[in-house]
Amino acid sequence: MSDRLMTEQKMPLNTAARSAEVVLRTHDLSKRYGQRLVVDTLNLEIRRGDILGFLGPNGAGKTTTIRMLLGLITPTMGSIEILGQDLATQRARLLPRVGALIETPALYLYMSGRDNLRAVGTILGGVPAQRIDEVLELVDLRHRQRDRVRTYSLGMKQRLGVAIALLQDPDILILDEPANGLDPAGIVEMRDLMHRLAASGKTVLISSHLLSEVQQICTRVAIINLGKLVTETSVEALTRGQGEYNVQLEQAQEALTVIRAQSWGHTARITSEGTLITPAPGGRGKDLNLFLVNAGFVPDALTPATQDLEQIFLQLTNGGSGDSK
Template sequence: MVMTDGRAVLRGRGTRDERVLDTVLRVEGLTKRYGRRVAVQGLALKLRRGEVLGLLGPNGAGKTTAIAMILGLVRPDAGTIEILGVDATRERERALRRVGAIIESPSFYPYLSGIDNLRVLALARGGVPERRFAEVLELVGLTGRERERVSSYSLGMRQRLAIAGALLHQPELLILDEPTNGLDPQGMAEIRQLILRLAAEGQTILLCSHLLYEVQQVCDRVVILSQGQVVAEGDVEELLAQRTRTALRVDDPPRAIELLSEVEWIERIEQEGDLLLLTMPSERQFELSALLHAHGIAVGELRVQSRTLEEFFLDVTGPSTTPGGRGVA
């Protein structure tokens, strides 16, 4: 949670001016080793203004290390980090003035009220206008509860108060590391709606979460890490479209499998009872139907089966990375 210096950035004619305006965070070749273990290897990512980017990966993938390097908490062994055109490895304080962040569980003075905790945070960073407290409290849905002691707050309310604190100085980049960790379903829904509201108002957000269902609903793009390296990245809808499956029901599954195994544009064939699930380009369904008909195989059902982000994640990182089958840490 660091304040912004309020400096305006204007579009100029040069390439660098355009980059500063449109790109809030740029990371290139970011690498960190701990002895022989490589925590992050050559990480590259770009976060554009007004975008919500999800940083995902299984335990030990390097997410936390990457976030720590971006925030200047860990020194990288190689690579560059630019925040709104400022080299964060060389001018850390200047770059981080424009960043708000929540890392791990937020800490507050339990016997102070919510608004007094915000005042403490503001004073530690140079102060803000009095009206700003009311603005952020309204934004996170704590208006009317701000004078109650934080010790009486639910975990979800404390998390929303932490986000209010991160927003006090109107950061141009908001970094949220596991913002729904430990929350009940209602608390998760509240944080999800808050992130969607911030995104609708143009806030640029880097979100690190293990709840893939949440990420799919709030993020524009995702970067997936595995063993310190990027294994997939892109627009959420486009990534899922690449991994759609075609559900096929035929009268002779064994013969269909034998035939379709020789088709080069079918990547994978899975069988669930009498249903075949084909990983293939969805636009080739007509060719698929014609091929089966030509070989005397009757088709009872043929449809595109959309995939979830969780299924995509398991495809690119391996099935052992999601304990309980629901998310990643």
């Protein structure tokens, strides 16, 4: 048997059980601007420990949704529940439980990173110096905390923005395009920060255009288009494909003929690179392997066929044409 045989998908980074507490829920959330319903009866659910990627083409309604979640604009219809309570009636109590970074943070450029945190801490009240140390550590800015923000890279400013959002140790962190405009090194640093947040058990909603980032960071994705929820599922389930397997073996053509003759194998095919893509009997990789071996074909490798999140996204959003309609 092949030593590269692999039938299980690797587990997502954060495996928060779906039974975890719902920390944020929207009920038919809608926002109308003039004649346009830019957020259309959106029902979202975020559970504790989820790292939810909030995806959609330009103009899909992501920022508008986030502004409603933060109480910055009022929904036209529908409601928002945070930690089991209604945001509209419990605003003052709930908003401190939500930290946010919308696009670029508002920073005092002539002050140091630490002084920015101190200033915001003073405005918020009750933020101990120790918490400032903690968030500086978390966003990896301790070594630059005394330098003026003017001298920071864009990535460092974004991370300082995340640090500000974390000051009150919120239950939920909402980040609108945190990696927007960052260079590859900045993106890697932001990704590492997201991993640290995930490991610390934070619940995070991240809106992004960077699908490969979402695929690496998030446990779940919600995709919206034209204000409507297109899908809300785990990254693993979304990218798993249709229960198909990639099989590498020497006699791919012969194996294809045999598989095609099976009741479960009609859709099997061979890619231009020579990889056999096939469903499995009963949908199980080990049964496919057994079938192949019994038929005289020993696979070099057998892995679940995954779809790229980018392809799925374009399919689900009709080529990502949110703004053009």
